[in-house]
Amino acid sequence: MKDLLVRRCLAWAGEHGMRADEAMLAAALDARHRSRDGRLACWDARQVRRFLLEWIPRHLAAERDVLATAPESLLTLLRYLAASGLRDPRGASPAELEAAVAEAEAEYPAALADPTRQGIGKFWAQTALDNGIVLDDERAVARFQRDVDAGRVRFDDDLLDKLLEAEFAGTGPDDERAFPQSPVALPPAAELAAEAARSEVVRQLTALTGWVGTDGRPLTKTGNPRLADARELAALLDTGERDLRVRSSAEMPRVSLLLAWAKKAGLVRVRTGRLVPVAKAGPVLRDPETLWRRAFEAVFELGAAICAPTFEGSGSSMLATAFDELLPDVLNAMYGLPAPIPVARLQETVWLACQEYFLLDPDEDGFRQDVWRRQVERDLLTVFDTLSSLGVVEASHGVPDELYSSDLRPGVLGEFGELTEDDLPLPPEARARLLPRLAEPGPLVRLTPLGTRAVRERLLADGRDAPLLGELADAEAGELLGVLAQHYTRETAAAELDGWLAAHEGDVEPLLDAVRACPFRTRASAMLSTLVEALPDGRETRARLRRDPALGPVVLTALLETGELRPEDLTADEHSLLLAEGLILLLELGGPEAVVEQLRESAGRGAPELVAEVLDSGHPARAALEELRVLVYEPMLARNARLRLMPSPAPGSRGRPSGRGRKRRH
Incomplete structure (x- = not known):
């Protein structure tokens, strides 16, 4: 498909007086293919900047004059996608893309000149070019590698160390392909805004900020509210902790969580031993929907507050430590599901992720692992309780849909045939624990419409494809x-x-x-x-x-x-049209080599005549027929002309003596 797009784009550019470099067009398509969503025809300002200011400096080693064509080549590609109806309407408009290219083009020379933007592969490729090595010459590249190993090639050691450090730290762009999401439906915006206003956490955060007041509230030396103030706040927020027998407000988990939540949401802050309101938070507090969004984004930083230790001195749980990485995965796993998902299924996948995150020894003491696993399970229940109070998830209780157990047994028929042991998503011991739990009633969760919208916005911000039903109503x-x-x-x-x-x-x-x-x-x-x-x-x-x-x-x-x-x-004309359609499809999918090979197998020496029939079939795809003529028919004729076998002349012809009329020896 890439070769076809590049070929058609170059032809279109020539017809419209535009310029494009073949290598840069291919590079732009490679950049979109090797991205989070992989949509070749979906471009926005972020993707434009990623290609020109990140991808090329990081990956492409070429002569300066070739690299200089990138902005113009990209602009031609974007114009071609729009003109040919290939543009993904969920990306930016053509006018927005033109502006984005112009803006990135101004920064492009500096990005190219910055050596710290290149990757390790680019570093060595550019070093080879600087030493006169032709990268397509395998022998020359192998010789260059030997010279590097022998210390005969000079290069910037300090720069290489910085690039290696950045590579191991993972500071480069995330090009790993993400799992595509199914389209979801959402209620009207007004319904979502009303739902946000009904959120328990929105009410509590608003009340908490009002309780702090303009003068603020004093804090103890440990940074916590005084116990009397905390009891007053617990009654105001209805956390059920007013009459708890505690020695410190830090032992009131719900009050502590809401205080941490208000701080992370930018509603209150600590100043000179007092808890005071943030002046700029006034407009947010007057807009429940904006406050809800602010509270949702703050959740990902609240792992230690949500997953508080069971008892003092027990330390943070695994889930609390990896909270900012694991919670997005949990919410993404729930996104777009047709039925509520059993919490037990999520508990097993989160525990599996924790084992990988912390590199647990599989031979670790079984009792200790069981304690850690149960703590993770309890913490995940607390997470869902917290998300439920915000309005992100809806909790229920019942027997899970068989959807969530159907992929846990080998031999069951799946989308691509019978599932084998290697196809199953969980290890045997996890399945052994999980399957009985999925056969009986248990806690279930699903994303609410508010939660679905919030998770979708995070997916989009991460560069992922998250379709929304109704978003294409105005598309071409x-x-x-x-x-x-x-x-x-x-x-x-x-x-x-x-x-x-x-x-x-x-x-x-x-x-x-x-x-x-x-x-x-x-x-x-x-x-x-x-x-x-x-x-x-x-x-x-x-x-x-x-x-x-x-x-x-x-x-x-x-x-x-x-x-x-x-x-x-079919009529004779329809047969010709179908023959043409088949060859054009093969040309698009496999290229001219595939067409020539197919013709050799099916038509032999009659291949040119067969292609000539196709070219004269009246097929409506004129551009495709022209490609067939230029890429297949004309080379085939030229090849046949060069290799033509001359027919053997008949005996007695001028070309070869027959043996008759031979001179006799005297």
Whole structure:
């Protein structure tokens, strides 16, 4: 697909008087492929800056004049994606992207010149180039490596040490592909705002800040409220701790948590031994939804307060220590699930993560591991209780859906066949503990709409793909179908398409026109298939399009695949169109080499004539036919001309004597 996009983009650029470097176009697509979401056609300002100011300085070693073409090449690629209907509408608009490229271009020379931005691979590749090594020459590169090992190559030791330190510290951009999320639905914004205002924690944080007052409250030498003040606050916040027999307010876990929460949310702070309000927090306190968001983001820094030790001196739990890393994983695991998830399932996965995080010895004493595991399980229950009070999760009790146990037994039929032991997500001992718990009632949790929105916003901030039903209602028809075909399930695609049609007076024709205009046959086929599956009368609509001048080949292919047509039902012209469609699809998916190999196997010496028939078939994809002519047909003719075998002349011809009329020896 990358080669096809680069090839088409270069051709388009030539037709429109734009410039682009082939290597830079390929690099831009590589950068998007090797990213959190991997969406080649989804670009925003962050992705523009990542490519120009991070990816190229870190990964690409090339001559300066080649690197200098990057901003212009990227701009050409972005314009081509928009012009060809490939742009993902969830990215920035074309105008926003133009501005982003211009802004990043101003910083680009300095980024290229900064040696600390390069990765280890780039460092050595650039060092080789500086020493006159051609990177495509394997022998020269091997010789260079030997010279480095022998100390015959000079390089910057200090810079290499800094780069190695940064590499091990993980300070570079996170290019690891993340698991794609299913589309979710959310209530209207007004309902979410009202739900935020009803949050118990929002009420408590507002009351706590009011209780602090403009003059503040005194703190003890240990930084805690005086016990009398803490009892007063417990009554105000209804934490149930007013009458606890304690020696210090630090022994009132809920009050301590809310105080820590208010500090992390930027509502109060400590100044000269007093707890005082933050002056800039006034607008936040008057807006419950903004306060809710602030409180949610603060949760990830509250591990020690939420997972407080069971008794004094027992130390922090594993979950508290790794809280900021494990809690996002827990919430991401809950995101978009169709049924409440059993807490027991999450407890096992969190315990497994803790074992990896702390590198526990598998031969560690079993009793100690059991104590640690039970502490993690208790702490996770406390976490869900806290999140429930904020309104992030909804807790319930019951028998878990079998969805959460169906992947824990080998031999069960999964999405890709029977599950083997290696396919199962948990080790045997964890499954042995978990399966009985999943067969009986237990605590269940699911994200609330508020929680779903908040987690989705974090996913998007992390560069991940998190579709939202309804977000494509204003998208162009071609961009809509492209996204649905690539990223949505059949059910969610139908729901999104219903919303789009409702916003466009139910008119299907623009969608069909978008398929007709699509320059890529693989994409056009997927778009039409998505449309057919999503429309109630989709199959009837497709059948009527059999003789559509633009859609005919795609429709014929689909009708044959579904058995609605048989090969003997096709006319001679339809056979030619199908032959052309097949070769074009193969050219898009496998490149010219795959087409030539297929033709050699199927047509032998008649391959040029077969391609000539395809070129004369009247297939509507003119750009694809031109590629077939230039990349396959003309080279095939040239090759045949060079290797043509001359026919043997008949006996007696001028080319070869027959033996008759031979001179006799006297």
